[in-house]
Amino acid sequence: xxxxxxxxxxxxxxxxxxxxxxxxxxxxxxxxxxxxxxxxxxxxxxxxxxxxxxxxxxxxxxxxxxxxxxxxxxxxxxxxxxxxxxxxxxxxxxxxxxxxxxxxxxxxxxxxxxxxxxxxxxxxxxxxxxxxxxxxxxxxxxxxxxxxxxxxxxxxxxxxxxxxxxxxxxxxxxxxxxxxxxxxxxxxxxxxxxxxxxxxxxxxxxxxxxxxxxxxxxxxxxxxxxxxxxxxxxxxxxxxxxxxxxxxxxxxxxxx
Amino acid sequence: xxxxxxxxxxxxxxxxxxxxxxxxxxxxxxxxxxxxxxxxxxxxxxxxxxxxxxxxxxxxxxxxxxxxxxxxxxxxxxxxxxxxxxxxxxxxxxxxxxxxxxxxxxxxxxxxxxxxxxxxxxxxxxxxxxxxxxxxxxxxxxxxxxxxxxxxxxxxxxxxxxxxxxxxxxxxxxxxxxxxxxxxxxxxxxxxxxxxxxxxxxxxxxxxxxxxxxxxxxxxxxxxxxxxxxxxxxxxxxxxxxxxxxxxxxxxxxxxxxxxxxxxxxxxxxxxxxxxxxxxxxxxxxxxxxxxxxxxxxxxxxxxxx
Numbered sequence: 247x248x249x250x251x252x253x254x255x256x257x258x259x260x261x262x263x264x265x266x267x268x269x270x271x272x273x274x275x276x277x278x279x280x281x282x283x284x285x286x287x288x289x290x291x292x293x294x295x296x297x298x299x300x301x302x303x304x305x306x307x308x309x310x311x312x313x314x315x316x317x318x319x320x321x322x323x324x325x326x327x328x329x330x331x332x333x334x335x336x337x338x339x340x341x342x343x344x345x346x347x348x349x350x351x352x353x354x355x356x357x358x359x360x361x362x363x364x365x366x367x368x369x370x371x372x373x374x375x376x377x378x379x380x381x382x383x384x385x386x387x388x389x390x391x392x393x394x395x396x397x398x399x400x401x402x403x404x405x406x407x408x409x410x411x412x413x414x415x416x417x418x419x420x421x422x423x424x425x426x427x428x429x430x431x432x433x434x435x436x437x438x439x440x441x442x443x444x445x446x447x448x449x450x451x452x453x454x455x456x457x458x459x460x461x462x463x464x465x466x467x468x469x470x471x472x473x474x475x476x477x478x479x480x481x482x483x484x485x486x487x488x489x490x491x492x493x494x495x496x497x498x499x500x501x502x
Numbered sequence: 503x504x505x506x507x508x509x510x511x512x513x514x515x516x517x518x519x520x521x522x523x524x525x526x527x528x529x530x531x532x533x534x535x536x537x538x539x540x541x542x543x544x545x546x547x548x549x550x551x552x553x554x555x556x557x558x559x560x561x562x563x564x565x566x567x568x569x570x571x572x573x574x575x576x577x578x579x580x581x582x583x584x585x586x587x588x589x590x591x592x593x594x595x596x597x598x599x600x601x602x603x604x605x606x607x608x609x610x611x612x613x614x615x616x617x618x619x620x621x622x623x624x625x626x627x628x629x630x631x632x633x634x635x636x637x638x639x640x641x642x643x644x645x646x647x648x649x650x651x652x653x654x655x656x657x658x659x660x661x662x663x664x665x666x667x668x669x670x671x672x673x674x675x676x677x678x679x680x681x682x683x684x685x686x687x688x689x690x691x692x693x694x695x696x697x698x699x700x701x702x703x704x705x706x707x708x709x710x711x712x713x714x715x716x717x718x719x720x721x722x723x724x725x726x727x728x729x730x731x732x733x734x735x736x737x738x739x740x741x742x743x744x745x746x747x748x749x750x751x752x753x754x755x756x757x758x759x760x761x762x763x764x765x766x767x768x769x770x771x772x773x774x775x776x777x778x779x780x781x782x783x784x785x786x787x788x789x790x791x792x793x794x795x796x797x798x799x800x801x802x803x804x805x806x807x808x
Contacts, residue, residue, distance in 0.1 A: 483564065
């Protein structure tokens with residue numbers, strides 16, 4: 247009886263994910279800070295690392311790695327045009343509580359070979375799982391179409407990406423993934439997740455953070471616009487007035 | 503040469519925007535209109551969020567119109583008294599319009615009303631003006647005498663109380679029509695997000711009977727105030743004015759406005775009317791197409807910022 251109990255508890259312990267196996271992921275970033283300057287035109291980040299083992303590599307299923315980079319999430323409204331009385335106007339509307347402004351997923355193999363759908367939902371890895379609480383009014387019957395549209399539009403803008411075979415694994419130990427960030431980034435903390443899988447089971451997970459911030463003039467303008475709105479408004483008007491006057495003065499000078 | 507816009511949070515090509523700002527500034531100085539209804543859709547097309555596009559464009563219009571007004575003032579082609587009355591009416595109309603717009607948004611009908619308003623006003627005004635100016639040009643070609651000025655002014659204009667002299671416009675009329683016109687244009691501005699010049703200019707010509715010489719300058723004077731007011735309100739209420747975007751547009755806009763106003767002062771009245779009518783009609787036709795033909799993309803996103 248006792249041996250059975252011990253055997254069972256051992257079995258349970260072994261089955262509990264993540265595996266007690268001796269593989270751990272160690273990760274690094276080429277840079278953990280992106281400064282958005284006035285001439286910001288996108289940035290590349292290299293996410294790399296290694297798998298630390300204190301036992302020889304387990305036989306059988308090969309190592310597969312997923313690396314995700316996720317920007318801040320914001321609420322978004324998705325609208326759809328409907329032909330009303332001959333003209334196309336925005337009629338249907340779905341409010342999404344939270345969707346990432348940027349989300350890139352890079353994998354070493356096609357994602358359905360790496361994890362199950364349930365695992366995906368649990369860990370919220372693929373893009374659709376990162377979109378939360380889609381609230382549609384009673385008049386909209388196909389809110390899934392709106393979520394699809396959100397993903398499609400963002401993918402076209404280069405802000406949602408799913409890249410299979412974009413994670414290089416060298417000798418089952420080293421890995422690297424390059425991320426090409428576009429210029430249209432939103433300031434915030436971008437979360438990096440690295441997930442190791444074998445045989446569709448999670449082996450280990452690591453997270454890092456990339457800080458994306460406006461700097462210099464951009465930062466000052468963005469802050470002033472919010473914190474000192476009246477001053478900012480008057481400044482805009484002064485610039486307009488000065489520019490108008492200056493142009494008139496220059497042209498008058500030229501024409502003389 | 504690309505610049506990152508801090509409020510819009512997108513990156514844009516500066517030389518392109520300077521050129522566009524100049525082109526719209528030129529049209530603005532030439533015709534006495536704001537040009538926002540031309541520029542704002544282009545900004546949205548380039549990926550700038552609509553709220554930021556409208557607010558920053560208002561800033562651009564404020565600068566271009568200042569540039570033009572200074573130019574027209576030197577030629578004594580601005581009726582400040584009339585402009586003041588119109589602007590005062592415009593301020594009231596603007597506040598009313600904001601309420602109307604808010605009410606429309608609650609009803610979920612804002613999009614429909616705005617689109618139809620653009621279509622109706624641009625279409626009707628463009629068509630009427632084209633008709634009238636073509637008739638004028640034909641008459642001149644045939645050698646007929648132009649209609650005497652008295653005939654062109656609506657008689658009811660002179661019957662109303664509270665008469666005031668407007669020396670630059672050579673008018674002695676009641677203040678009520680200009681005030682009402684200002685209010686009406688103000689309401690339209692708030693709802694459609696435009697300066698209202700394409701309504702103001704024809705109204706000045708046909709309803710108030712102002713001489714062609716002062717129409718453009720006075721319209722721009724009114725637009726200058728309305729757009730400055732709008733810019734400030736957007737900055738304070740929505741924090742949606744992107745100064746980097748505005749400055750890029752303004753750089754081109756004030757120069758274009760100067761060139762436009764030099765040319766505008768030289769145009770004959772009928773030429774100006776026919777050109778403006780054509781421009782307005784072309785925009786109206788394009789808008790009709792956009793509304794009636796199934797768009798290639800039915801879905802759009804609006805991010806809730808901050």
